[in-house]
Amino acid sequence: MAVSAPETVTHGRVAAQAVARVALIGNPNTGKTTLFNRLCGARAKTSNFPGTTTASRVGRAALPGEWLTEIIDLPGLYELSLEVPETRIARDVLSGAGLYRQPDAVLVVIDACNLTRNLVLVGELLAYGLPVVVALNMIDLAQGRGLTIDGRKLSERLGCPVVPMIARRGEGVDDVRAALAGALSHGRTPDAAPGVPGEGASIETLTNWADDVMAYSAGRPSAPHERDAFTERLDRVFTHPVLGLLFFILVMGGLFYTLFALATIPMDLIEATFARLGDFAAQILPDGPVRALVSQGIIGGVAGTVVFLPQICLLFFLISLLEDTGYLARAAFVMDRVLRRFGLPGHAFVPLLTSSACALPGIMSTRLIPDRRDRLATILVAPLMSCSARLPVYVLLTSLLFANRPLYAAAAFSACYLLGALAALGTATLIGRTWLRGDARPMVLELPTYKWPSLRNAVFTAKDQGISFLQTAGTVIMAICIVMWWLSAYPQVPPPEQATALRARAAEPSVSDTQRAAWNEQATTLEVRASQRGSFAGRLGRLAQPVFAPLGFDSQLTVGILTSFLAREVFVSTMSVLVGGSARADVDVGVIERIRSATRDDGTPLFTAATSASALVFFVLAMQCLPTLTVTRRETGSGRYALLQFSYMSVLAYVASLIVYQALRSGGIP
Numbered sequence: 001m002a003v004s005a006p007e008t009v010t011h012g013r014v015a016a017q018a019v020a021r022v023a024l025i026g027n028p029n030t031g032k033t034t035l036f037n038r039l040c041g042a043r044a045k046t047s048n049f050p051g052t053t054t055a056s057r058v059g060r061a062a063l064p065g066e067w068l069t070e071i072i073d074l075p076g077l078y079e080l081s082l083e084v085p086e087t088r089i090a091r092d093v094l095s096g097a098g099l100y101r102q103p104d105a106v107l108v109v110i111d112a113c114n115l116t117r118n119l120v121l122v123g124e125l126l127a128y129g130l131p132v133v134v135a136l137n138m139i140d141l142a143q144g145r146g147l148t149i150d151g152r153k154l155s156e157r158l159g160c161p162v163v164p165m166i167a168r169r170g171e172g173v174d175d176v177r178a179a180l181a182g183a184l185s186h187g188r189t190p191d192a193a194p195g196v197p198g199e200g201a202s203i204e205t206l207t208n209w210a211d212d213v214m215a216y217s218a219g220r221p222s223a224p225h226e227r228d229a230f231t232e233r234l235d236r237v238f239t240h241p242v243l244g245l246l247f248f249i250l251v252m253g254g255l256f257y258t259l260f261a262l263a264t265i266p267m268d269l270i271e272a273t274f275a276r277l278g279d280f281a282a283q284i285l286p287d288g289p290v291r292a293l294v295s296q297g298i299i300g301g302v303a304g305t306v307v308f309l310p311q312i313c314l315l316f317f318l319i320s321l322l323e324d325t326g327y328l329a330r331a332a333f334v335m336d337r338v339l340r341r342f343g344l345p346g347h348a349f350v351p352l353l354t355s356s357a358c359a360l361p362g363i364m365s366t367r368l369i370p371d372r373r374d375r376l377a378t379i380l381v382a383p384l385m386s387c388s389a390r391l392p393v394y395v396l397l398t399s400l401l402f403a404n405r406p407l408y409a410a411a412a413f414s415a416c417y418l419l420g421a422l423a424a425l426g427t428a429t430l431i432g433r434t435w436l437r438g439d440a441r442p443m444v445l446e447l448p449t450y451k452w453p454s455l456r457n458a459v460f461t462a463k464d465q466g467i468s469f470l471q472t473a474g475t476v477i478m479a480i481c482i483v484m485w486w487l488s489a490y491p492q493v494p495p496p497e498q499a500t501a502l503r504a505r506a507a508e509p510s511v512s513d514t515q516r517a518a519w520n521e522q523a524t525t526l527e528v529r530a531s532q533r534g535s536f537a538g539r540l541g542r543l544a545q546p547v548f549a550p551l552g553f554d555s556q557l558t559v560g561i562l563t564s565f566l567a568r569e570v571f572v573s574t575m576s577v578l579v580g581g582s583a584r585a586d587v588d589v590g591v592i593e594r595i596r597s598a599t600r601d602d603g604t605p606l607f608t609a610a611t612s613a614s615a616l617v618f619f620v621l622a623m624q625c626l627p628t629l630t631v632t633r634r635e636t637g638s639g640r641y642a643l644l645q646f647s648y649m650s651v652l653a654y655v656a657s658l659i660v661y662q663a664l665r666s667g668g669i670p
Ligand SMILES: Nc1nc2c(ncn2[C@@H]2O[C@H](COP(=O)(O)OP(=O)(O)OP(=O)(O)O)[C@@H](O)[C@H]2O)c(=O)[nH]1
Pocket: 026, 027, 028, 029, 030, 031, 032, 033, 034, 035, 045, 046, 047, 048, 049, 050, 051, 052, 053, 054, 075, 076, 077, 137, 138, 139, 140, 141, 165, 166, 167, 168, 169, 324, 451, 454
């Protein structure tokens, strides 16, 4: 919870700047966060999907008249009286319970297109007795549908200021500031307008009152279900049980294809650039441990991180666009029918989809799910969805599996996502039938209106996610890379006798140039292999290797797998550092090429088809993310569930990889 502890305000003294608190509240998807960002100059995530904000956040805004204001952006909610987590937070904030200091005013954002339903919440808030300012948002959309709302008449009936606005374009934001400053300087609650239902009024009374107010202030009566023919027609397709599902699969397929096709261009560029940079560093630095650390450890580590940035940014860019059009909410609706069969609520769609970017926000967004049983089930299965940290590993392993056959690679890539999703659903069913018995509740999700997606929003989302990837994953990856490089480079062992002998023979003047080069190369390979075997990493890998041998992993791959238990994306860079020494002499080969040419101790290729497939399955299913376990523990309030999640997924991954490897081997595939 991001709400800060209460501050003490000295009363009785005229302060140049007073700190006032304003609670920002409203139905889901009405534009609260958009307004919050405008008021506070912040850039919190907004999207055309109800329930984007799941925890409150606080920002500061300057209002006219020296008011320095703290604004609390609350999660969207329909009725204060409902017993769900987000309304409990809102009620606590409004009544100043616990840590919260009671706000000095309430800013309600209402959607002009759904006035009646939004007014129910306004009615409840008016009964609280705090000064209220109503922001009448999305008037552009309302006008587009021939609906006009008279702000003055509405204000008259509500007994509080009403400011028409278009938060997305920033129109009316100054008026909101002025109205807030006015409400704050009035201090005490104005008397309720006649006709406003008092405290404890039933939802029925409130709805009747809302209808009445609506009829009085709107130019054309509109029921919430009244929607234009275009929306109707689109919805009939998108929410159709069969067509809707087909369309959904098509959209997701297109999404991943675009991702795969477009991101490779900047990825290749980044790989080539870093390869050159490593080459350059190796040339200018004097020979020794520093040169090796910089050109292999550091530059290799940075390359292994940055190379996946294009894909992560592109994924979030595309999801943001999709979300903003309003399509994603239809997809959730379609998915509800599917998910409920597996004992998950339609609400779980958002956390699961988010988890296919990253399980951390995914698990946090399960706060939306009202039922604890449903919530727990969703949290437990969420990390099985393929997150973007698996992306680099999938890219690597699928391209090792299907070199120069991009179509096959793309298919294998999609199959990984499918396998993850199926494992999640299967596990949910299993949990629902055994441990957490009970039916998932049907979903009540409001379909937002269709909108043109905001490009600006998508760019910002992509940028934010990219930065946060670099900050969280990047720093961890960097650190692990350097440690891994050290583990694989030390302790240094003397070159094997055979290598020394080869070099001595190569140094003789009678030897031809080609023969000399060949002998030297053989010597290098022998030296590298010896130093790897003697290093800490080599010893560790050999120690654990028997456990992973039935999956087709050699000691290098075992080291890669072991280190990736902290954060799975580390795998690629670990492998690239580990096999770095045995790379071909030319420095220009990229990461993937280098790993492809890696060999086992006996000289046979490391990544055979069976091993690549087995490793791929392992990465789809294994729980290799320390931060996720921390969040599971926090969200479920018990380390037990984190432990359960870890053990279950590890065992699942091991068994599945074992089956794949052994089946492929017995099928004659190397
Ligand atoms: N056309 C139009 N769109 C708007 C306006 N204000 C916000 N939006 C869009 O409405 C969508 C929802 O905005 P958010 O700010 O995320 O809404 P929210 O109330 O914070 O939503 P939750 O956090 O999910 O409860 C976004 O796609 C915004 O770009 C407006 O005045 N006109």
